[in-house]
Amino acid sequence: xxxxxxxxSHVSVSEGALVLLRCNYSSSVPxxxxxxxxxxxxxxxxxxxxxxxxxxVKGINGFEAEFKKSETSFHLTKPSAHMxxxxxxxxxxxxxxxxxxxxxxxxxxLTVNP
Amino acid sequence: EAGxxxxxxxxxxxxxxxxxxxxxxxxxxxxxYWYRRVMGKEIKFLLHFVKESKQDESGMPNNRFLAExxxxxxxxxxxxxxxxxxxxxxxxxxxxxxxxSNQPQHFGDGTRLSIL
Numbered sequence: 001x002x003x004x005x006x007x008x009s010h011v012s013v014s015e016g017a018l019v020l021l022r023c024n025y026s027s028s029v030p031x032x033x034x035x036x037x038x039x040x041x042x043x044x045x046x047x048x049x050x051x052x053x054x055x056x057v058k059g060i061n062g063f064e065a066e067f068k069k070s071e072t073s074f075h076l077t078k079p080s081a082h083m084x085x086x087x088x089x090x091x092x093x094x095x096x097x098x099x100x101x102x103x104x105x106x107x108x109x110l111t112v113n114p
Numbered sequence: 115e116a117g118x119x120x121x122x123x124x125x126x127x128x129x130x131x132x133x134x135x136x137x138x139x140x141x142x143x144x145x146x147y148w149y150r151r152v153m154g155k156e157i158k159f160l161l162h163f164v165k166e167s168k169q170d171e172s173g174m175p176n177n178r179f180l181a182e183x184x185x186x187x188x189x190x191x192x193x194x195x196x197x198x199x200x201x202x203x204x205x206x207x208x209x210x211x212x213x214x215s216n217q218p219q220h221f222g223d224g225t226r227l228s229i230l
Binding site: 004032034036041042043044045046049051090092099100101102103104105106107 | 147
C-alpha cells in the first residue's frame with residue numbers, strides 16, 4: 001500500500017526566506033506525485049505534478065519540486081516566501097495505471113511572518 | 115470554465131438525521147471522486163465514478179453512505195443516519211478521461227459537515 005509522509009505539520013518562515021516543505025512517499029514503484037495547496041475557506045488547488053517526465057517540476061506561484069527516486073522524496077520549494085503563500089500544503093501520490101485514487105499526506109500549514 | 119461546485123458549503127445536522135451533499139463536476143469530466151477530511155487527519159479517498167458507474171468504492175466507511183451519479187453528470191453523497199464521527203469536510207473532485215491517470219484532479223471547495 002502507498003503512503004505519504006509530510007515532515008512537519010506546521011512550518012513558519014519569514015517573508016523573503018526559502019520555503020521547503022518535505023514529502024516522502026512509500027511505494028513499490030515510482031508513482032505519480034502531486035502538490036496541492038488549500039488557502040483559507042477554499043478548495044484544493046493543484047500546484048504541480050510529477051508524471052515520470054522531468055524530475056524537476058515547476059508549478060504555479062513560483063513553486064517547484066524535485067523527484068528523487070533514491071530518496072523517495074518530492075520536496076516542495078520556493079526561493080522567496082510571500083505573505084500570500086500562507087496556506088496548507090498537501091503532498092499526494094497516485095499509482096501509475098488504472099487506479100486513480102489519490103493518497104494524501106497529513107498536510108503542512110505554512111505561516112509567513114512579516 | 116466553471117470549476118467543481120459543491121453544495122451546500124456548510125451543513126449542521128443532529129445525529130440520526132439524513133444529509134445529502136451534491137457535487138457538480140467540470141463539464142466534460144467523466145471521472146468524479148469523493149474524499150473526506152476528518153479534523154486532524156489526512157484527506158481520505160471515498161470513491162470514484164467513471165460516468166455513472168462506480169469504479170472504486172473501497173474508501174466508503176460503511177453502508178450509511180450512499181453515492182450516486184445518475185446520468186453521469188452531478189453526483190450526490192447521502193449519509194443516513196448521520197453519526198458524530200461523520201463530521202468533517204467532504205471534497206469532490208473531477209478529471210478528464212483522456213490521458214488516463216496522468217490527468218490531474220480538480221477539487222471543489224468542499225462541504226463542511228457538522229454532526230451534533
